Amino acid sequence: MIVEPLQAAAPVPYGQLVPVTVHFDDLDALGMLHNSRYxxxxxxxxxxxWHGLGFRFDGDWAAAGDLCNVIKEMKVSYERPVTRAGHYAAHLWVERLGRTSLTYGFRLCSADGTETHARGHRVLVRVDPQTLRPTPWSDRARTVAADLLRPEQADDEVAAA
Structure with a gap:
């Protein structure tokens, strides 16, 4: 299955909008999306x-390839609460693609990408399933990640959205 980009009123200038759903039980006692859900x-x-592009994990770490990775760092800044269940989007992009690491940025936003609720980044390190030591990304993963690279002079509207 290929993940199709959302039809946005104002298309994002880089990266990809991926649909996400907030369910009623994701909300906390105050009726806001719980901080851990972002x-x-x-x-x-x-x-x-990644699954839409054919990268799969079926329980075998040795066969997982590029999906055998660990999180080194994650940062989330909460900007505007989500106050109801419904359809939203995650705007995803790659900030840095190293030999064994990948830093991706994200915004959790309205379905059309125009309103930002939270933003952050996450650093992944691909590891060898036997040694758990860093190992290089495959050429295929590098190609996919390169398609999501954020331009150095990215549109300031999205950065400020």
Whole structure:
């Protein structure tokens, strides 16, 4: 399954919008999306994107290839609460692609990408399943990640959205 970009009123100038759904039980006692759900939604969107391009994990780490990775760092800034269940989007892009690491940025936003609720980044390190030591990304993963690279002079509107 290929993840199709969302039809946005104002298309994002880089990266990809991936649909996400906030369910009623994701909301906390105050009726807001619980803080732990923001990174979870970004994680699910990232997995959906890569799975849509044929990268799969079926329980065998040796066969997982590029999906055998660990999180080195994650940062989330909460900007505007999500106050109801419904359809939203995760705007995903790659900030840095190293030999063994990848830093991706994300915004959790309205379905059309115009309103930002949270933003952050996550650093992944691909590891060898036997040694758990860093190992290089495959050429195929590098090609996919390169398609999501944020230009150095990215549109300031998205950065400020």
């Amino acid at each position: 990174p979870l939604l970004a994680e699910r969107a990232w997995a959906e994107y």
